[in-house]
Amino acid sequence: MANVKVAVRVRPLSKRENAEEGRIIVEVDNKVAKVRNIKVFQDLGTSVLSGAFKGYNICLFAYGQTGSGKTYTMMGTPASVGLTPRICEGLFSRQDDYSEQPASCRVEVSFLEIYNERVRDLLKQSDHKKPYTLRVREHPETGPYVQGLSQHLVTDYKQVVGLLEEGIAKRITAATHIHDASSRSHAIFTIHYTQAILENNLPSEIASKINLVDLAGSERADPSYCKDRITEGANINKSLVTLGIVISTLAQNSQMFSSCQSINSITSEGDSSPVGSHTTGSVSGTRRQAYIPYRDSILTWLLKDSLGGNSKTIMVATISPASSSYNETMSTLRYASNAKNIINKPRVNEVRPLPRLYYLHIF
Numbered sequence: 001m002a003n004v005k006v007a008v009r010v011r012p013l014s015k016r017e018n019a020e021e022g023r024i025i026v027e028v029d030n031k032v033a034k035v036r037n038i039k040v041f042q043d044l045g046t047s048v049l050s051g052a053f054k055g056y057n058i059c060l061f062a063y064g065q066t067g068s069g070k071t072y073t074m075m076g077t078p079a080s081v082g083l084t085p086r087i088c089e090g091l092f093s094r095q096d097d098y099s100e101q102p103a104s105c106r107v108e109v110s111f112l113e114i115y116n117e118r119v120r121d122l123l124k125q126s127d128h129k130k131p132y133t134l135r136v137r138e139h140p141e142t143g144p145y146v147q148g149l150s151q152h153l154v155t156d157y158k159q160v161v162g163l164l165e166e167g168i169a170k171r172i173t174a175a176t177h178i179h180d181a182s183s184r185s186h187a188i189f190t191i192h193y194t195q196a197i198l199e200n201n202l203p204s205e206i207a208s209k210i211n212l213v214d215l216a217g218s219e220r221a222d223p224s225y226c227k228d229r230i231t232e233g234a235n236i237n238k239s240l241v242t243l244g245i246v247i248s249t250l251a252q253n254s255q256m257f258s259s260c261q262s263i264n265s266i267t268s269e270g271d272s273s274p275v276g277s278h279t280t281g282s283v284s285g286t287r288r289q290a291y292i293p294y295r296d297s298i299l300t301w302l303l304k305d306s307l308g309g310n311s312k313t314i315m316v317a318t319i320s321p322a323s324s325s326y327n328e329t330m331s332t333l334r335y336a337s338n339a340k341n342i343i344n345k346p347r348v349n350e351v352r353p354l355p356r357l358y359y360l361h362i363f
């Protein structure tokens, strides 16, 4: 069991906000900004890497109002490399201090965006006149997945950066009243990291899925926007509202589960019959679990396991210090406060292929 880890990142005031707030304009020094992204990697990126090396699924997502620094945190800028490229670099320059080195490892990446409730592959050439969309399906064991999403085998950091840049360039952005280059889609960069190991002289594989998510920013609808911008905004808000409902319901269920656990442990301390106490707890614990509407949006459906299942999950809540952003900041902090109450059930994903002799025996 592991609680969702939450970090709050405050970006510096922009020139416009400084002017609005009547303060002295402070330029963001590139060196300072670079150190800040390094610090974020040291605080959060290294936990992503250590979890992946141990074979856990990991999800790190940035949530916050438009222009609050989600893309800056996840992707970075040429002057200040963000979490996603740094995590990829860490996979290829693996340090020995996490766990035992595998005999070999394989890294495959995919990059998609969810725009207006449709999934687009950011790493596949498509006819621009007719952009195709992909379908989300659900596997009974491995959960939701995108059918036909291209997977790219990469062998070094340079190749990943090339793919990241290709995908970022294809992502849909537009100017909003707060941000000139606002991301109008949710972007999910997924790394499948598979390690071949030898356990008791038997070959085995541990597979970790790392989801790095840069969400579109929430924003108030501006009637002066064109129809496309308003439709985008409505779809972004719809998926973020569903995300909020999913997060708060999961948090309530998790709290209910942990209070059932503590009632169980108190009951079993006073009652020597472990069977009786277990039955009472599990029945009350499962009956009252509320329904989670994952499938109400593509975003929550795809992140089903990351939000409430087999994953170690980190949320970066990005906020602006401007007083004009007070309402959005409070709303982001409410999401963050709910998210940290979610208890997930991460497990090491180990696949043990049957020994060769056994195959021979069967066939």
Ligand SMILES: Nc1ncnc2c1ncn2[C@@H]1O[C@H](COP(=O)(O)OP(=O)(O)OP(=O)(O)O)[C@@H](O)[C@H]1O
Pocket (backbone or CB within 6 Å): 010, 011, 012, 028, 033, 036, 064, 065, 066, 067, 068, 069, 070, 071, 072, 073, 077, 179, 181, 182, 183, 184, 215, 216, 217, 218, 318
């Ligand atoms: N911590 C930071 N330090 C310096 N500059 C920052 C920081 N965070 C954000 N910025 C700058 O603020 C601007 C907006 O940031 P960014 O594009 O990351 O916002 P966003 O939350 O992704 O917005 P949207 O949801 O609209 O896409 C960018 O110019 C970025 O370089």
